[in-house]
Amino acid sequence: MKANAIVQNGIVKTLCRMCDTRCGTKVYLRDGVMVDIRPNEDNPVNKGHMCTRGPAAMDLFYHPDRILKPRKRHSDGNFSEISWDQAMDEISARMLKIKKNYGARAMSTWKGEALGFFQQEEYARRFIHAFGSPNYFSNDSACFASRYIGYKLVNGFYNSFPELESADLIVLMATNPPVCHPPFVSEMADAVQKGAKLVVVDTRFNPIACKADIFARPRTGTDGALLWGLARHLIETDNYDHELVEKYSVGFNRFAEYARQFTPERVTRETGMDEKTVVQIGELIARHRPRVIFYPGAGLEHQENGVNTIRVMTALMCLCGALDIPGGLVLNEGLDRRHLTLYDEIPLLDQNPIGADGFPVLYDLRKECHTMTAMDYILGHGEYPLRGIVMTGANPAVSNPNLAKVIKALSSLDLLVVNDFFMTRTAQLADYVLPAATFLERSELHCYSKYQHVALSRKIFDIPGVHDDYTLWKTLADRLGFGEKYFPWKDEDAVNQWLLEPTGITLEQLKKHPGGLRYKPQRYRKYLTEHLPTPTGKIEFTSNYLKEKGLPEIPEYVRPRYLGLQEQYPLVLQSGARKPLFYHSRNQNIPRFRTEFPCAQVEIHPDTAGTLGIKNGDRVKISSKIGSVEVEALVVGSNDILPEVLELYHGWEHGRVNWVTFDRHCDPISGFPPHKATPVRIEKA
Amino acid sequence: MKIVFVEQDRCFGCRHCERVCAYQHSGNFKPEDANIKVSVDSEKMTLSNMTCFQCETAYCMEVCPTEAISIDPDTGAKLVDPKRCIGCRMCVMACPFGNMYFDTQRHIAHKCDLCGGEPRCVEFCMAGALHYADINELAEIKRRHADRKLRIYAIAEQEGPGK
Numbered sequence: 001m002k003a004n005a006i007v008q009n010g011i012v013k014t015l016c017r018m019c020d021t022r023c024g025t026k027v028y029l030r031d032g033v034m035v036d037i038r039p040n041e042d043n044p045v046n047k048g049h050m051c052t053r054g055p056a057a058m059d060l061f062y063h064p065d066r067i068l069k070p071r072k073r074h075s076d077g078n079f080s081e082i083s084w085d086q087a088m089d090e091i092s093a094r095m096l097k098i099k100k101n102y103g104a105r106a107m108s109t110w111k112g113e114a115l116g117f118f119q120q121e122e123y124a125r126r127f128i129h130a131f132g133s134p135n136y137f138s139n140d141s142a143c144f145a146s147r148y149i150g151y152k153l154v155n156g157f158y159n160s161f162p163e164l165e166s167a168d169l170i171v172l173m174a175t176n177p178p179v180c181h182p183p184f185v186s187e188m189a190d191a192v193q194k195g196a197k198l199v200v201v202d203t204r205f206n207p208i209a210c211k212a213d214i215f216a217r218p219r220t221g222t223d224g225a226l227l228w229g230l231a232r233h234l235i236e237t238d239n240y241d242h243e244l245v246e247k248y249s250v251g252f253n254r255f256a257e258y259a260r261q262f263t264p265e266r267v268t269r270e271t272g273m274d275e276k277t278v279v280q281i282g283e284l285i286a287r288h289r290p291r292v293i294f295y296p297g298a299g300l301e302h303q304e305n306g307v308n309t310i311r312v313m314t315a316l317m318c319l320c321g322a323l324d325i326p327g328g329l330v331l332n333e334g335l336d337r338r339h340l341t342l343y344d345e346i347p348l349l350d351q352n353p354i355g356a357d358g359f360p361v362l363y364d365l366r367k368e369c370h371t372m373t374a375m376d377y378i379l380g381h382g383e384y385p386l387r388g389i390v391m392t393g394a395n396p397a398v399s400n401p402n403l404a405k406v407i408k409a410l411s412s413l414d415l416l417v418v419n420d421f422f423m424t425r426t427a428q429l430a431d432y433v434l435p436a437a438t439f440l441e442r443s444e445l446h447c448y449s450k451y452q453h454v455a456l457s458r459k460i461f462d463i464p465g466v467h468d469d470y471t472l473w474k475t476l477a478d479r480l481g482f483g484e485k486y487f488p489w490k491d492e493d494a495v496n497q498w499l500l501e502p503t504g505i506t507l508e509q510l511k512k513h514p515g516g517l518r519y520k521p522q523r524y525r526k527y528l529t530e531h532l533p534t535p536t537g538k539i540e541f542t543s544n545y546l547k548e549k550g551l552p553e554i555p556e557y558v559r560p561r562y563l564g565l566q567e568q569y570p571l572v573l574q575s576g577a578r579k580p581l582f583y584h585s586r587n588q589n590i591p592r593f594r595t596e597f598p599c600a601q602v603e604i605h606p607d608t609a610g611t612l613g614i615k616n617g618d619r620v621k622i623s624s625k626i627g628s629v630e631v632e633a634l635v636v637g638s639n640d641i642l643p644e645v646l647e648l649y650h651g652w653e654h655g656r657v658n659w660v661t662f663d664r665h666c667d668p669i670s671g672f673p674p675h676k677a678t679p680v681r682i683e684k685a
Numbered sequence: 686m687k688i689v690f691v692e693q694d695r696c697f698g699c700r701h702c703e704r705v706c707a708y709q710h711s712g713n714f715k716p717e718d719a720n721i722k723v724s725v726d727s728e729k730m731t732l733s734n735m736t737c738f739q740c741e742t743a744y745c746m747e748v749c750p751t752e753a754i755s756i757d758p759d760t761g762a763k764l765v766d767p768k769r770c771i772g773c774r775m776c777v778m779a780c781p782f783g784n785m786y787f788d789t790q791r792h793i794a795h796k797c798d799l800c801g802g803e804p805r806c807v808e809f810c811m812a813g814a815l816h817y818a819d820i821n822e823l824a825e826i827k828r829r830h831a832d833r834k835l836r837i838y839a840i841a842e843q844e845g846p847g848k
Contacts, residue, residue, distance in 0.1 A: 039808060049811050052704040052714065178699030182811035189695035189812045193830050195837050207698025207725045210732035580704065581714065595713040596704070639727045 001068060003061075003461045005032040013040050013514030015446055015457040017116065017439035018053035018060070019583045021045060021183055022446050024515050025054055027460055034058050034440075034460075042515025044451045051182045053581060059590040061440055061461070066421050069465055071433040079433065084465065084475075087432055091390075092479035094415045094431075095131070098388045104132030105351045106387040107415075108374070111138045112394025114420065114586055115436055115469060116444050119495065120392060122340035123473045125367070127390075129341070130477065130486040134348035134356075134369070135386065139394060141355065141368045142401070143576075146301035146670040149365055150310025153543055153669075155323060156533035159332040159449040160314070162293035165190040166327035169288035171199040171281070173223060173313060175297020176206040180578045191327075197284055201226065202299065204577060204603075204647060205640045214281055218271035220572050220645060221560030221677045223300055224309040226278065227316055228557055229267035232259040233282030234289075234319050241290065241321030244539070248527050251542030251553070255315065258554045270559065272642075290321030291328060298576055302675035304561060306667045307361075311543075311555035318539050324525050331526060332449040335519045337499045342486070343367060352383055359671035360549050370671045371400055372663040378409040388415035390476075392469055393436060397425035398585040398653055401661035401673040404627055419472055422589060425653055435466045442468040443492050445499055448516070454505060455516025456496065468492055551668060561665055562679040566644075569679035571608070573622060575650040575657040576675050585651035600655025601634035603647040604682065609635045612682065619685035622646065624660035624678050630685045631655040646682060650675065686761035688739045689721070689797065689804050690823045694830075695814035696734045698725055702806035702815060709805050710795070720786065720797040721806050734814065736806070737784040737797035739763055745776035745785050745796070753794075762799040770794055 006012070007029055016023045016037075024043020028036040037057055039050035070087035071079040082090075098106050109124040125136045151160040164170060164187040177184045192198060192211065200212040201223065209215040218226050234240045235256045245252050264275045271278075285292050294313045300306055314329070322328030349356075354377050355370025356363035362370060377386035389410075400406045410416055410429045418430040427433045443459045459468075467475070470492045477483035489495045497507050505517060531537030535545050547553040562572045581593045588594065602622060604614065614620055616635040621628050631648060632655075641647060648657045661678050700716070700723050707718035716722075721736035743763045746754040753769035754776065756762070765776075770793040777785045777794060785796050797804075799817070807815045816822065 046811070047813075048808075049813065050809060051699075051701045051811055052708065052809060055708070178697045178812070182699060182701070185697055185699065185812040186695075189697070189814065193692075193694060193833075195834055205727045207700075207723070207732050209727075210725065210730045211694070211697060215730070580700065592708070592713045595715045637727045639730075 001062065001066065001463065003032075003463050005029055005461055006459065008032045012458055012460050013042070014460060015043075015439070015455060016050065016054050016057065017457070018057055020113065021181055022117070022448070023050050023054065023183060024455070025050060027440070034061065040515055042513070043455070044453055044515070045448060046183045047186065049186070051580070053583065053587070056581070056587065056590055056593065057438070057440065059592065060421070060587070061438055063421070063589065065423070065589060067423065067433060067435040068463065069435060073431050084467070087434060088475050088479055091415070091417055091432055092476055095388060095480065098414055099132070102385050102387055105135060106385050107131060107133050108135035108137055108369070108386060108389050110371070110389050110391040110394050110396075112391065113139055113584060114393030114395070116393075116439060116442065117446060119340070119444050119492070120469050123469050124392060126340045126342055126486060127473045127477060129343070129346045129348060130482045131480065132348070134351045134353035136367070137369050137371045137374055137389070139399065140366060141362060141370045141372070141671055142399070142673055142675070143298060143301075145362070145366050145368060146306050146667065146672050147296050147310050149361065149670050150307045151314050152365060153307070153546065154311050154314040154318065154540055155329070155331060157331040159334060160329050161332055161450040162295050163327055163330045164188050164293060164295070166291065167191050167196050167293040168291040168327060169197045169199070169284055169293065171201060171292070171294045172208070173201050173294055173296045174203075174299020175295060176202075176208065176578065177295070178206070178208055179580050180297060197288060199281055199284065203574065203642050203645050205637075214277060214284070216273055216277050216281060217642060218273050219563070219642070220574060221303040221305065221562070222271040224305050224312055224557040225262060225267050225270035226273065227309060227312040228259055228262035229264060229278050230282050230285060231255075231312060231316050231319060232262045233279070234286060234316070235259055237286060239286040239289070240319040244318060244321055244323060249318065249539035249541055250536050251540060254554060255541035258556070285320060290325060292317065292320040292322050293328065299676055301667070301670065301672055302576060303677055304665055304667055304674050305558045306672055307669035308552070308555035308557065315541055315555065323539065324527060326524060330522070330524070332452060333520050333523070334449055335447045335454050335503055337445070337447070337503050338501065340495075340499070341367070354382065354386065355671060359666070359668070361546070361551070361669045362671045371396065372666060372671070372673060375402070375405050375409040375663065378413060379405070388413060390417040390419070391426065392419040392472070395424045395426045395585045397429060398651060398656055399658065400663070401658050401675065402626060402663035403656055403658040405663065406658070419469070424585070434472065437463070437466050437468040441466060443496060445496050446516075452518055452520045452522060453516050454510065454519050455514070456507065456510040458514070459492070470495055546669070560677050561674070562677050565679040569624065569681055571644055571646050571680050571682060573624070573646045573648060573657070573660065573678040573680040574676040575648050575661065575678075577647050577649065579649055582649070582651055585653065588651070588653055600631040600649065600652035602631050602682070603634050603636050603641050605641050605643040605645070606635050606638050608643050609633060612684070614682070614684055620682050621685040622648070622660055622680050622682050624662070624680045626662065627659040629655060629657060629659040646680065686739065687817055687819055689736050689799065689807060689815060689817050690820060691734045691736075692814045692816070692823070692826060693733060695812045696723070696732065697812055698723055698732050699811060701809045701811060702734070705805045705809040709800060718788070720795060735782065735784060737763070738782065739799070744779040744781065748775045748779040750775065757798070760799045760802045763796065764798050765794050765796055767791070767793050
């Protein structure tokens with residue numbers, strides 16, 4: 001692979017994009033070759049430390065399997081390399097044909113997590129609206145967005161984020177920050193050393209639970225009942241912030257009325273936890289408020305009742321008085337940059353964005369079309385046909401639920417283009433595969449709203465024939481006739497400059513400060529002088545907005561579905577607990593990463609395994625109503641997982657959990673599939 | 686001399702120290718290749734993190750029959766020379782703390798070498814639990830936290846129970 005470095009010898013400071021945390025890094029170059037990656041002390045996120053995924057960017061960048069030239073699939077299923085121009089000509093011609101035959105909305109774009117951030121997402125959104133279709137898809141209709149929808153519905157801010165380092169009580173809800181978000185661990189450690197209490201709520205044991213004052217283990221999907229019980233405790237014992245509730249909120253009385261049913265006995269019945277623990281957590285909160293933080297993970301949102309659980313959690317922090325105070329849930333302000341999206345100029349709402357009818361909140365608040373519904377449209381069960389997708393850095397043939405359906409759908413498209421580094425499972429189904437640029441080959445603007453900080457990643461290499469995302473969209477737009485109007489910038493530098501213009505921060509400044517710049521000082525308790533950006537301008541314990549959309553105004557608790565199916569499917573399969581080194585379905589092709597995790601293993605409780613005659617290392621078959629998957633059994637310790645729970649990592653290419661997961665029974669607010677609550681059976685294979 | 690020490694209450698068991706140590710010494714991520722060990726017991730709910738203390742009287746070094754263990758003149762680290770090591774395992778038996786390990790592939794002993802004075806585990810500790818410093822700095826850190834905790838305790842005492 002020929003890679004031209006911008007500096008032959010020396011150190012270039014940039015940002016890591018091996019996961020979504022985007023730590024500051026220093027890339028060491030010798031004779032134009034990357035020889036080391038180390039942490040950058042100037043970045044406020046990682047403060048001179050980094051995790052082991054960071055240096056592995058060298059393995060990713062120099063990987064022998066990288067796609068360096070466009071590939072086209074022939075009727076016999078084999079791929080051959082073609083020129084970039086031929087690829088662009090043929091793809092644009094096929095897009096126009098789809099537009100002519102079925103209308104523009106039969107085309108779509110889809111971004112994944114592998115390549116970049118704001119621009120990658122906004123290019124895809126901009127491009128498809130300029131083309132005339134409202135159908136932008138991404139991984140965000142199945143992950144990540146839901147907790148922000150939950151926050152937004154209660155306090156109006158997407159970007160609310162707990163200020164961990166000055167909290168007096170931290171409650172981790174179904175999350176494992178040491179693995180998921182390593183930089184926040186140092187902030188948590190600061191709090192703990194200052195005397196903060198720690199509560200870990202999880203069905204699985206993670207080492208951080210050893211440091212917890214209370215380790216609580218509700219049944220999968222019943223966290224909502226626990227949170228309601230805690231809300232009840234605060235209200236009944238008159239331990240809540242009266243000023244905040246009386247002056248700055250709506251719906252408290254109905255919320256309190258609903259909470260009354262969640263007595264410790266009821267919570268115990270729902271969650272399987274003992275009564276004492278529920279009361280103990282309630283007392284801890286009462287003693288330590290207002291600086292009480294609930295920090296949620298994906299474990300909460302991959303449930304049918306996900307958003308409502310997050311709404312109760314947010315409401316609880318408001319009851320504590322933790323809203324927008326140091327050591328509380330801080331309402332972070334964004335950077336007033338320009339956006340590339342065209343939702344004002346070309347809204348296309350009359351074109352029925354896919355999923356906007358079924359999941360109106362997801363579309364209204366996030367402008368996300370629903371990928372699970374997309375499969376129905378492709379297979380001819382939608383309101384209109386969906387015939388083409390251009391994907392960048394996405395891998396739904398591993399990551400989306402109900403894989404049999406996903407693969408059937410993607411294989412039946414008239415046009416599937418995949419822009420990626422490797423021949424992923426999804427790329428193998430594509431008509432065209434394009435060589436994507438890694439984060440080391442492009443320059444992108446990154447905002448960290450938690451720190452109200454902005455930084456620029458640097459283009460360090462240029463690989464001839466490999467194009468950044470902007471070039472891809474611009475080239476296609478030029479061929480389709482809207483390049484001049486909607487993609488007029490020369491390159492990514494020009495885009496970044498345009499995005500930054502209204503902020504008063506220049507590209508030159510950011511280049512001079514590779515650790516980034518703070519764009520706004522932190523202000524607390526903004527709600528005293530400014531309306532919250534909710535429909536009522538206040539904290540919404542109940543939501544009229546949801547009621548108008550036919551959804552419950554109170555964040556009601558709904559018992560998870562799997563609990564009613566235990567006769568036929570006695571176990572519940574969770575997928576999605578993060579692994580170090582891997583990033584969703586990424587990085588499995590880095591051989592040294594596999595030395596720690598050689599193959600897909602399902603975690604199983606020793607009692608459950610014993611009853612079924614399953615031994616550690618046995619091949620086992622996990623079956624749900626819609627499919628099955630075979631993997632190796634990992635019989636864990638008896639305190640590692642609840643006896644009725646199985647856990648299988650979501651990103652494995654071999655041993656794909658999504659053969660058994662459902663694309664139905666989605667959360668009615670976020671549309672998220674219940675990845676952590678699949679009713680299953682397990683047996684020796 | 687400077688050693689690698691752990692603020693145990695900051696360690697949450699992410700194991701990046703083990704990973705980067707293994708990577709530094711073998712190019713892979715197998716925890717058994719690491720010279721720092723995070724011990725987690727999910728039954729007893731205990732978590733601890735340990736590496737070589739670079740003892741002033743180093744039993745591992747004293748017991749070695751081939752003088753394969755020597756002192757790095759720059760850092761003071763006790764180093765294993767893999768060429769001289771005969772794989773007798775005496776050092777593993779002699780170490781009172783379990784900080785000498787035996788590589789079952791190469792059949793030699795291995796231990797923390799302080800990475801020549803730039804220990805990577807410290808750089809890769811996202812929690813800031815690992816330090817490379819004089820041990821008296823750990824005492825100072827502890828005194829700082831003790832002082833803070835004492836003050837909190839004093840305030841709680843003043844305010845009375847139930848506060």
